[in-house]
Amino acid sequence: MDLYPFPAAIQIQDRVSAHQYSxxxxxxxxxxxxxxxxxxxxxxxxxxxxxxxxxxxxxxQRWKESVTLNSLQYGSSGSYEGEFIAILEAxxxxxxxxxxxxxxxxxxxxxxxxxxxxxxxxxxxxxxxxPALVYDMYCYAYxxxxxxxxxxxxxxxxxxGVGGNVRADKLAQRVRxxxxxxxxxxxxxxxxxxxxxxTSSRESLxxxxxxxxxxxxxRECGQRQESVFDIExxxxxxxxxxxxxxxxxxxxxxxxxxQREWIAGAAMQIETxxxxxxxxxxxxxxx
Numbered sequence: 001m002d003l004y005p006f007p008a009a010i011q012i013q014d015r016v017s018a019h020q021y022s023x024x025x026x027x028x029x030x031x032x033x034x035x036x037x038x039x040x041x042x043x044x045x046x047x048x049x050x051x052x053x054x055x056x057x058x059x060x061q062r063w064k065e066s067v068t069l070n071s072l073q074y075g076s077s078g079s080y081e082g083e084f085i086a087i088l089e090a091x092x093x094x095x096x097x098x099x100x101x102x103x104x105x106x107x108x109x110x111x112x113x114x115x116x117x118x119x120x121x122x123x124x125x126x127x128x129x130x131p132a133l134v135y136d137m138y139c140y141a142y143x144x145x146x147x148x149x150x151x152x153x154x155x156x157x158x159x160x161g162v163g164g165n166v167r168a169d170k171l172a173q174r175v176r177x178x179x180x181x182x183x184x185x186x187x188x189x190x191x192x193x194x195x196x197x198x199t200s201s202r203e204s205l206x207x208x209x210x211x212x213x214x215x216x217x218x219r220e221c222g223q224r225q226e227s228v229f230d231i232e233x234x235x236x237x238x239x240x241x242x243x244x245x246x247x248x249x250x251x252x253x254x255x256x257x258x259q260r261e262w263i264a265g266a267a268m269q270i271e272t273x274x275x276x277x278x279x280x281x282x283x284x285x286x287x
Contacts, residue, residue, distance in 0.1 A: 007119070007120035007121065007122070009150075009151055009152045009153060010116050010119060010120040010152075010153045010154075011152065011153070011154045011155065012113055012116055012117070012154075012155040013154075013155065015157050015160075018154070018155050018156060018157055019156075019157050019160055019162060021154070022109055022154065022156040022157075022162045022164065022165070023162050023163070025107065025109075025164075026162060026163040026164045027163075029056065029061075030056050030061045033102075033103050033104045033105060034103055034104070034105040034106075034107065035055065035058055035094060035097065035102075035103040035105070035106050035107070036055060036056065036107045036109070036164070037053055037054070037055040037090040037093070037094065037106070037107070037108045037109070038053070038054050038055065038108075038109045038156075038164035038165055038167060038168040039051070039052070039053050039083075039086035039087050039089070039090045039108060039109065039110045039168060040052055040083070040086055040110070040111060040158070040165060040168035040169045040171075040172050041079070041082035041083045041085065041086045041112075041172050042082070042169070042172035042173040042175075042176045043072065043078050043079050043082045043176075044176060044180065046180075047071050047072045047073065047078060048069065048070075048071055048072075048176060048179065048180060048183075048192075049069065049070045049071075049072045049078065049081065049082035049085065049176070050067050050068070050069055050082070050172045050173070050175045050176035050179065051067065051068045051069075051070070051082050051083070051085040051086035051088075051089055051172065052065065052066070052067045052086060052168045052169075052171040052172035052175065053065065053066045053067075053086060053089050053090045053093060053168065054164065054167045054168045054171055055090075055093070058097060058100070058102035058103050059100070059102060063167070064198070065171055065198065065199070065200065066089060066093055066196060066197070066198050067171060067172065067175040067196070067197050067198075067200070068085055068086075068089050068194060068195065068196050069175070069176070069179055069192050069194075069195040069196075069197070069208075069209070070082070070085060070129075070192060070193055070194060070195075071190075071191040071192050071193065072129060073129050080112070080114060080115065080126050080128075081126075081128045081129065081133070083110065083111075083112035083114075083115050084112075084115050084125075084128065084133060084137075085133065086110065086168075086172075087108060087110050087112075087115060087119075087137070087153070088133060088136060088137050088140070089196075090108045091108070091137060091140035091141065091144070092136075092140060094106050094108075094140075094144065094149075095140050095143055095144060098143075098144060098147050098149055103149070104148065104149055104150065105149065105150045105151075105152070106144065106149055106150070106151045106152065107152045107153075107154060108151075108152070108153050108154070109154050109155075109156040109162075109164055109165065110153065110154075110155065110156065111155065111156050111157060111158030111159075111165055111169075112155075112158075113155055116153055116155055119137070119153065171200060174200055175197065175200050175205065178200070178202060178205055179192075179205060179209060182202070182205065182206050182209055182210075183209065186206075186210065187209070187210060190209070192209060195208050195209055196208065
């Protein structure tokens with residue numbers, strides 16, 4: 001499958017040139033009609049991956065962040081997959097932001113040459129936990145192309161002091177370590193899949209990881225005297241805000257999240273919010 005913007009829009013310069021270019025782009029700050037995103041990942045030997053994206057918001061001109069946590073399979077592909085997901089998340093966020101029409105050009109910086117080279121050739125992808133990751137990347141690229149947005153992927157030397165890369169790297173490391181602490185204290189052995197957080201605060205990350213069973217939500221229920229249904233409904237709506245606006249993909253991710261977290265009535269709420277009919281029994285495995 002050949003796909004815009006691959007391979008022509010992927011730039012891997014020599015180290016000196018790449019450092020100079022990425023540093024110059026970072027120094028410019030906000031660029032008119034251009035969205036610049038910095039993607040990086042931090043992977044622990046245990047398999048926990050934090051894929052981070054940092055960027056200047058097109059409207060607020062403030063730094064924004066998003067981190068996606070996954071429990072990856074063991075092996076050498078773990079680091080690769082974490083970096084791939086970081087770029088994928090940059091595409092997802094750009095797709096959502098494109099709806100506002102605030103930019104015509106997208107530049108994504110990554111320090112992982114192996115991922116960029118595989119995307120340029122559309123081959124050479126190591127075995128990943130889900131083959132759908134590559135397909136999703138292509139879907140977003142097609143969508144941005146259809147919206148008339150010029151897309152560019154560039155290599156930035158890692159750990160070389162380039163501001164945007166440093167921001168993304170530190171964010172990924174901080175969130176991964178914090179998630180490990182939370183999981184070790186409250187949910188040893190927890191397997192996470194596409195857990196997205198837009199803040200690196202401990203409590204927000206805790207709620208994202210543990211869902212309605214987190215003590216914070218239970219305290220909120222007691223203090224505000226809200227029903228469990230109301231809290232579940234808000235929880236589902238919060239998750240909906242984190243995922244791509246592609247109905248079938250969104251539906252699948254939400255149903256998997258509801259199944260994993262055992263949220264009573266969540267499937268019905270998801271279907272109602274999306275207007276996509278009834279839930280198939282296969283999603284619930286007979287529960």
